[in-house]
Amino acid sequence: MGLGRSAGAPVRWGIVSTADINRKVIPGAHSSPKVELVGVASRDRGRAEAYARTWEIPRAYGSYEELLADPGVDAVYISLPNTLHCEWSIRAVEAGKHVLCEKPLSRHPEEVEQAFDAADRAGRLLSEAFMYRHNPQTKRLVELVAGGAVGELRLIRSTFSYSLYDAENIRLRTDVEGGALMDVGCYCVSASRFLAGEPERLYGQAWLGETGTDWVFAGTMRFPGDILAMFDCGTALPERDELEAIGSEGSLFLDDPWHCNQPLIELRRGGEVERIEVEPKDSYRLELENLSDAIRGEAELLLGREDALAQARALGALHRSARSGEPVLL
Ligand SMILES: NC(=O)c1ccc[n+]([C@@H]2O[C@H](COP(=O)([O-])OP(=O)(O)OC[C@H]3O[C@@H](n4cnc5c(N)ncnc54)[C@H](OP(=O)(O)O)[C@@H]3O)[C@@H](O)[C@H]2O)c1
Numbered sequence: 001m002g003l004g005r006s007a008g009a010p011v012r013w014g015i016v017s018t019a020d021i022n023r024k025v026i027p028g029a030h031s032s033p034k035v036e037l038v039g040v041a042s043r044d045r046g047r048a049e050a051y052a053r054t055w056e057i058p059r060a061y062g063s064y065e066e067l068l069a070d071p072g073v074d075a076v077y078i079s080l081p082n083t084l085h086c087e088w089s090i091r092a093v094e095a096g097k098h099v100l101c102e103k104p105l106s107r108h109p110e111e112v113e114q115a116f117d118a119a120d121r122a123g124r125l126l127s128e129a130f131m132y133r134h135n136p137q138t139k140r141l142v143e144l145v146a147g148g149a150v151g152e153l154r155l156i157r158s159t160f161s162y163s164l165y166d167a168e169n170i171r172l173r174t175d176v177e178g179g180a181l182m183d184v185g186c187y188c189v190s191a192s193r194f195l196a197g198e199p200e201r202l203y204g205q206a207w208l209g210e211t212g213t214d215w216v217f218a219g220t221m222r223f224p225g226d227i228l229a230m231f232d233c234g235t236a237l238p239e240r241d242e243l244e245a246i247g248s249e250g251s252l253f254l255d256d257p258w259h260c261n262q263p264l265i266e267l268r269r270g271g272e273v274e275r276i277e278v279e280p281k282d283s284y285r286l287e288l289e290n291l292s293d294a295i296r297g298e299a300e301l302l303l304g305r306e307d308a309l310a311q312a313r314a315l316g317a318l319h320r321s322a323r324s325g326e327p328v329l330l
Pocket of ligand 1: 017018019020021022041042043044047079080081082084102103104129130131170182183
C-alpha cells in the first residue's frame with residue numbers, strides 16, 4: 001500500500017477520543033518504532049490539550065473532524081462508543097486515513113459492509129481491534145488445536161465477566177449499544193469462531209438489568225462439523241475470563257485468554273496436565289504494528305472485512321435470539 005514517505009519512517013497515528021481504553025494502547029504506540037503517535041482529538045479542546053500533555057502526544061485537536069483534516073496523520077485509532085464505530089470509520093477512510101477501530105465494530109452487518117465498502121473506495125485499510133487475536137497465546141492455541149493436541153475439536157467453552165454498576169458508563173447504556181454481549185461476550189464469540197469457523201445456529205438468553213442493557217448473557221452456537229460452543233458474559237458478575245477448547249481426547253485451557261497478561265495454555269489429556277508457556281507480548285502494540293506493517297505493504301492485515309462481517313452477523317443473531325426467545329439460523 002505504501003505511505004508515500006521515506007522508507008522506514010513510522011506510520012503517523014492519531015487517536016479519535018480521550019477514551020479510557022487509550023491508556024492501554026498508548027504505551028505500545030510510544031514504544032514501537034513502527035508507530036509515531038502524533039495527535040489526539042476530543043469533542044472538547046481543553047480535554048484534548050490536557051490529555052495530550054498527560055500522555056506526551058504532540059498535537060491536540062478540538063474536534064474529530066480537525067484530526068481527520070490533518071494531512072500529517074496517516075492512520076487513526078477509533079475508541080468511540082459502539083454506535084459511533086462505523087460512522088467514524090467511514091468518515092476517517094473518506095478523509096484518507098487508515099483505521100483501527102475498537103471492537104465490536106458493530107452488530108449490524110450492513111453497517112460493517114458500508115464501512116469496508118468505503119475503505120475499499122478510498123483505498124484505505126480498516127481493521128477491528130480484537131487485540132487478543134494478535135497475541136502469540138491465541139496463535140499457539142489455534143496451532144495446537146489444528147495439530148490434533150486434543151483429538152477432534154468438539155466443544156468450546158468460554159467466559160468473560162466483571163461487575164460495573166455505573167449507569168453513565170457506555171457499557172450500561174442502551175443508546176450506544178452497550179451491554180455484556182457487545183462489551184465482553186464478543187470476545188467469546190470471536191474466539192469460538194476463530195477455532196470452529198462460522199456458526200450456523202445461535203441461541204442467546206439475556207438478563208436485562210435496570211439500565212436496560214444485558215447485565216448477564218449466555219449463548220450457545222453450533223458450527224459446521226457439529227462443533228458446539230457455549231459462553232457466558234456479564235457486567236454484573238464477578239471477574240472471570242476463561243477459554244477451553246475441548247476435543248475427543250483432551251482439552252486446552254486458558255486462564256487469561258483475553259488480556260493475555262499471563263499467557264499459559266494447559267493441555268489436559270489422559271489425566272495429565274502439560275503447561276505450555278507463551279512469551280508475554282503487548283497485544284495493543286501488536287495490533288498497531290500489524291496495521292502499520294500492512295499500510296506499508298509489509299504484512300497482511302490480520303483482521304479485515306471477512307472477519308468483522310462474520311463477527312457482526314454472529315453478534316446480531318445472538319442479540320435477536322435473546323430478544324425473540326428463538327434460535328437464529330445463519
Ligand atoms: N480492546 C480492549 O481491550 C477494549 C477495552 C475497553 C474498551 N474497549 C472498547 O473501546 C471503546 C471505548 O470504550 P471506553 O470504555 O474506553 O469508553 P469511554 O472511556 O467511555 O470513552 C469513550 C470516548 O468516546 C467519546 N465520545 C464521543 N461521543 C460520545 C458519547 N455520545 N458518549 C460517550 N462518549 C463519547 C468521548 O471522548 P471525547 O469526550 O474525548 O470526545 C469518550 O471519552 C468501546 O467500543 C469498547 O468496547 C476495548
